[in-house]
Amino acid sequence: MLYHDQLGRAVEIPAPPQRIISVVPSQTELLYHLGATVQGITKFCVHPAAWFRSITRVGGTKQLDLERIAALQPDLVIANREENEKEQIEALATSFPVWVSDIHGLDDACRMVTSLGDILQRQAAAQDIRRQIENGFRELQPLAAPVPAAYFIWRNPWMVAGGDTFINEMMDRCGFRNVFADLPRYPTLGLAQLAASGCRLVLLSSEPYPFREKHIAEIQEYLPDAEVLLVDGEMFSWYGSRLMYAPGYFGELIAGLYSKSIY
Structure with a gap:
């Protein structure tokens, strides 16, 4: 056929x-x-x-x-x-x-x-x-006030998700305003550029680069007042049947952020 x-x-x-x-x-x-x-x-x-x-x-x-x-x-x-x-x-x-x-x-x-x-x-x-x-x-409730955020996919060099990505839409649906949405695809940047972006939430993905707890400190040297979280990259970037589980995961992530006074 x-x-x-x-x-x-x-x-x-x-x-x-x-x-x-x-x-x-x-x-x-x-x-x-x-x-x-x-x-x-x-x-x-x-x-x-x-x-x-x-x-x-x-x-x-x-x-x-x-x-x-x-x-x-x-x-x-x-x-x-x-x-x-x-x-x-x-x-x-x-x-x-x-x-x-x-x-x-x-x-x-x-x-x-x-x-x-x-x-x-x-x-x-x-x-x-x-x-x-x-x-x-449809049932997912994003943050009431969108928070400036960045989503890292790689280290050495540091790379983030830009605006024309599936990840960017997942961020937007959570109420995470991508501070690098004006950049295409997966741009490389320095942490000084991150510090100047106004970012208040940094998401470190589990894939393709396996970010770990030790990498949080590297980010917070430049953004000491931001929230830096390790997140499940499959939930943000797998666009098949894993999307059945993504809204539940995002809801828990959003609920956790509401418990932070800066949100």
Whole structure:
């Protein structure tokens, strides 16, 4: 059958596909919840744990093992515009059906869920996941007064989430006003620049860089009066079925901030 991916490309996919390779961690987890049959995943596809332990790994998201993928003879490869390398995806598309997602915000993520549900002929499961996600975010109450915030994804060099990211939308839905929203993608900056930004809340993500308690002190040397928190990066950046749990996590995070006198 002919489907269109989120780049607008027409992709001929068997109905339903039986030999799927997923090269995006958040979409791998979604495929599990949709009941898909998956033959290959990346080394970063850690959810679900049972798949991570048992399914063939085909490299990293940016360094796919194209020969291993070809050996698995997939009838569908599920990729993402940002997380995978364009050249590798184009190479795969010459031999196999490749469906590419392009996620900028929550609406894109929800459309991706139902699109994959259609491809897999798991429409009811996909609609249920989408409904849970949309209801959860509808009920989420952001901070009453948005707080200037920064979200770090990397150290050496320090990198933050800019305005045109999925993370930025998740911050906004929590009432965290991204002080670097005027910058594109994932800009590099110095901590002196952070200190001059007016930031009052710093979020240190668990991924892709594994921030730990010891890194909080580095930030507070420059922002002694700011709140610096370690946060679950999967909740802010995984745009598959993990979004069913994100509003609950964000609600607890917001409740914790209300207990701080500066908020």
